Amino acid sequence: xxxxxxxxxxxxxxxxxxxxxxxxxxxxxxxxxxxxxxxxxxxxxxxxxxxxxxxxxxxxxxxxxxxxxxxxxxxxxxxxxxxxxxxxxxxxxxxxxxxxxxxxxxxxxxxxxxxxxxxx
Amino acid sequence: xxxxxxxxxxxxxxxxxxxxxxxxxxxxxxxxxxxxxxxxxxxxxxxxxxxxxxxxxxxxxxxxxxxxxxxxxxxxxxxxxxxxxxxxxxxxxxxxxxxxxxxxxxxx
Numbered sequence: 001x002x003x004x005x006x007x008x009x010x011x012x013x014x015x016x017x018x019x020x021x022x023x024x025x026x027x028x029x030x031x032x033x034x035x036x037x038x039x040x041x042x043x044x045x046x047x048x049x050x051x052x053x054x055x056x057x058x059x060x061x062x063x064x065x066x067x068x069x070x071x072x073x074x075x076x077x078x079x080x081x082x083x084x085x086x087x088x089x090x091x092x093x094x095x096x097x098x099x100x101x102x103x104x105x106x107x108x109x110x111x112x113x114x115x116x117x118x119x120x
Numbered sequence: 121x122x123x124x125x126x127x128x129x130x131x132x133x134x135x136x137x138x139x140x141x142x143x144x145x146x147x148x149x150x151x152x153x154x155x156x157x158x159x160x161x162x163x164x165x166x167x168x169x170x171x172x173x174x175x176x177x178x179x180x181x182x183x184x185x186x187x188x189x190x191x192x193x194x195x196x197x198x199x200x201x202x203x204x205x206x207x208x209x210x211x212x213x214x215x216x217x218x219x220x221x222x223x224x225x226x227x228x
Contacts, residue, residue: 047165047208047219062216096164105212106155108176110164 002027004097004111012091012118018084022097022111029078030055035100036080037107038071040093048093052100053080087118122147122211124220132228139196141223143209148189153213156185156194159222160205168207169194199225 008020022036029036037052051061053071061069070083084091094115098107123146133139143154152172157165167176169185172192182197196203204227209220 046221047210049217049219060215064216098164104170105153105217106167106170106210107157107165108167110166113164 002099002109004099004109006095006097006111006114008114008116010115010117012087012116013120014088014118015086018082018087018091018095018116018118020082020095020097020114020116022080022082024078024080024099029073029080030075033102035060035102036073037098037100038082039096039098039107041096041113042090042093050082050084050095054102089118092116092118121216122149122214122218124209124211124218126207126209126220126223128223129221130224130226132226133199134228135199135201137199139194139199139203139225141194141196141207141225143187143192143194143220145190145192145211149192149211150213152188153211154185154187154192155210155212156183157208157210158203158205159208165208196225 003025005023012018035052038050041047051071053059053073059071068085073080094113096113097111099109125144127142154172156169158168159165168179168183173185184195186193204225206222206224208222
């Protein structure tokens with residue numbers, strides 16, 4: 001059974017960079033056929049797809065976040081990471097990591113989520 | 121991007137009743153690439169339905185999905201106490217992948 005777990009600071013100051021890591025267990029991040037994705041949920045609101053990465057390093061990000069997003073992968077640690085730069089209060093959200101099969105686009109395994117608050 | 125509009129915003133029903141949730145897309149969702157998720161308070165979403173009508177592993181058969189093009193439906197045939205939650209649709213037919221705003225199914 002694949003498990004994902006997010007980790008990182010719960011509080012980030014405005015204009016700084018939010019950094020989160022997702023650790024995958026119960027399966028290899030290098031498995032052919034899966035993307036590894038980030039999704040966020042603003043408090044009391046709906047879900048927003050941020051982007052995904054393949055183990056080879058190729059990525060696809062949501063244009064709504066423009067060039068602020070960098071997603072990277074470390075296959076040796078079975079982890080992938082999210083960096084979101086120049087954060088504002090509008091980036092306060094629960095951030096989830098999730099797995100996506102490349103022949104689909106739906107998220108079949110999710111982490112439990114981590115709340116990141118942007119505040120000085 | 122494709123905008124998904126879910127209705128109603130809140131559905132008030134009693135256990136044992138039938139729930140019908142709607143998801144309408146601003147443009148056609150290619151190949152019925154539409155998924156449904158259930159989210160309970162404080163938890164991550166759980167995949168229920170993919171490909172508009174295929175149940176995910178371990179999902180009870182009281183959950184069913186239908187539709188194509190721009191109109192999709194999630195039906196819960198008989199509500200169990202554990203089904204009261206928020207439900208989201210998601211399209212993955214075109215990038216960026218997008219979600220609806222959710223329908224809350226609450227106990228009447």
